[in-house]
Amino acid sequence: MLFGTHGQFSPSGAIRLARRLEGYDPLWFEGNPNPPENPEEMAKVARQTKIPVATGERLTTKYEFARVLKTGNSIHFQPALGRVGGILEAKKIAGMAESHYAQVAPHLYCGPR
Numbered sequence: 001m002l003f004g005t006h007g008q009f010s011p012s013g014a015i016r017l018a019r020r021l022e023g024y025d026p027l028w029f030e031g032n033p034n035p036p037e038n039p040e041e042m043a044k045v046a047r048q049t050k051i052p053v054a055t056g057e058r059l060t061t062k063y064e065f066a067r068v069l070k071t072g073n074s075i076h077f078q079p080a081l082g083r084v085g086g087i088l089e090a091k092k093i094a095g096m097a098e099s100h101y102a103q104v105a106p107h108l109y110c111g112p113r
Contacts, residue, residue: 004030007058011041018049028054028076039068046073054078056093057107061085065093069100078107 003026009017018029029051032042037059046053054076059065060083068074077097079090094104 001026002028002030002054005032006030007032011044014045015048018045018051022050026051028052030054030057030078032058037064039071039074042068043071043073046071052076054105056080057083059084062089062092062096066096069096069102075102077102077104079104080107 001024003017003021005014005017014032021029029049030053032045032053032055039055042053042055052075053073055068055074056065056078057080059068059079062084065077065079068077077093079093081087081090084090084093090106097104
């Protein structure tokens with residue numbers, strides 16, 4: 001199971017939700033508080049839950065992903081290929097993630113049809 005909140009919670013709200021979801025043992029929790037561009041707040045969420053935190057669908061540059069890596073708390077990146085500049089930029093982000101033992105699951109909002 002995966003839980004996506006799309007940045008709709010404050011950090012304290014995301015922490016409360018994550019704690020309630022822990023018993024279901026989800027693969028990850030998209031715990032970025034609003035706005036998701038603030039990785040320091042997301043790190044607060046990650047430190048308060050056992051569920052791995054995923055982020056990245058709304059980030060647009062490799063520099064934003066690097067900033068998340070510096071917090072040391074997100075281990076699942078979800079770059080949206082259309083937002084990060086295509087496959088080549090996504091590859092760079094994946095390389096940065098790999099060097100920090102983070103996982104990558106590209107975000108695809110339209111899915112297969």
